[in-house]
Amino acid sequence: DIQMTQSPSSLSASVGDRVTITCQASQDISNYLNWYQQKPGKAPKLLIYDASNLETGVPSRFSGSGSGTDFTFTISSLQPEDIATYYCQQYDNLPGFGPGTKVDIK
Amino acid sequence: QVQLQESGPGLVKPSQTLSLTCTVSGGSISSGSYYWSWIRQPAGKGLEWIGRIYTSGSTNYNPSLKSRVTISVDTSKNQFSLKLSSVTAADTAVYYCARGNYYDSSGYYLDYFDYWGQGTLVTVSS
Numbered sequence: 412d413i414q415m416t417q418s419p420s421s422l423s424a425s426v427g428d429r430v431t432i433t434c435q436a437s438q439d440i441s442n443y444l445n446w447y448q449q450k451p452g453k454a455p456k457l458l459i460y461d462a463s464n465l466e467t468g469v470p471s472r473f474s475g476s477g478s479g480t481d482f483t484f485t486i487s488s489l490q491p492e493d494i495a496t497y498y499c500q501q502y503d504n505l506p507g508f509g510p511g512t513k514v515d516i517k
Numbered sequence: 518q519v520q521l522q523e524s525g526p527g528l529v530k531p532s533q534t535l536s537l538t539c540t541v542s543g544g545s546i547s548s549g550s551y552y553w554s555w556i557r558q559p560a561g562k563g564l565e566w567i568g569r570i571y572t573s574g575s576t577n578y579n580p581s582l583k584s585r586v587t588i589s590v591d592t593s594k595n596q597f598s599l600k601l602s603s604v605t606a607a608d609t610a611v612y613y614c615a616r617g618n619y620y621d622s623s624g625y626y627l628d629y630f631d632y633w634g635q636g637t638l639v640t641v642s643s
Contacts, residue, residue: 412580445629454613454633455564461627498564502628505577506554506617508564 413437413501415509423517430486432512434477434499442478443503449511450495458497459484491516519543521614521634529608529641535601539614539634546595547572552617553597554630555588557610565610569617570597604641611636 414437424430434444442462447455457466459475462482472487486493494516499509525537539553546553555567568578570588578586582601590597601608614634620627 443626443628447630449564454615454636455630456633457629457631460629466631500564500630502626505579506566506569506628506630508566511563 413440413503413507415499415501415507417497417499417509417512419512420510421513421515423515424489425517426489426491428489430489430493430514432484432497432499432514434482434484434509436480436482436501436503438503439479440501440503443501444475444477444482445500445502446473446475446484447498447500448493448495449498455498486514489514489516519616519632521616521632523612523614523634523637525637525639527638527640529604529639530643531605531641532603535599535604535608535639535641537599537612537614537637537639538596539598541595541597541616545592546590546597547592550619550621552619553588553590554615554617555599556613556615556630557608558613558636559607559610567599567601567612606641609639609641611638 416435444462446459449455463475474485496511496513498511520542522540529535552569552571554569568588570576585602587600613636615630616632618631
């Protein structure tokens, strides 16, 4: 069973700040990792697939990197509409999600 | 544009079986490299993958729920369904259906949830 951790669990940042979230897998998952954004009361939305590929229509301020066990998700310039919880999800075997990182505006 | 819509009772009694259906529109449930999943989220908590069914009919389940879960598909109605037996208050959650989009060729593998339903709240209470 692959366990996913994320840090931090929550963060506050100012508009325009660079925001970085890390996701760690309990074993090597190659680049089998996706990132989702979930706004309150809404279903999650795919942002990044295959660790670093931007889903069509997603703003370029979002990016992802990493492979193996350590992954990073970055918002290059935080916007008010980016307030949400972000989840990593591995698909090395059966799908599994990280615990999430809640992003707020300072 | 593919759309998914969950339906089913919003209240289930403890020890009974939770039953939900997801209706897919804008595309055939039996075409393409897709599988169909259920994912849940207790209030204020994270996402938990429940299981999936491929267009072939094969299924995979979360090991923590496997003994209680059945996912089935009705291609004639473009629907797939979830049954979760012996529910307790811990099964209270928003339940989402989602499409898994996968690609597997020459060692290159992609797999992600690209379409989701809006979610339906199921409360387990007497």
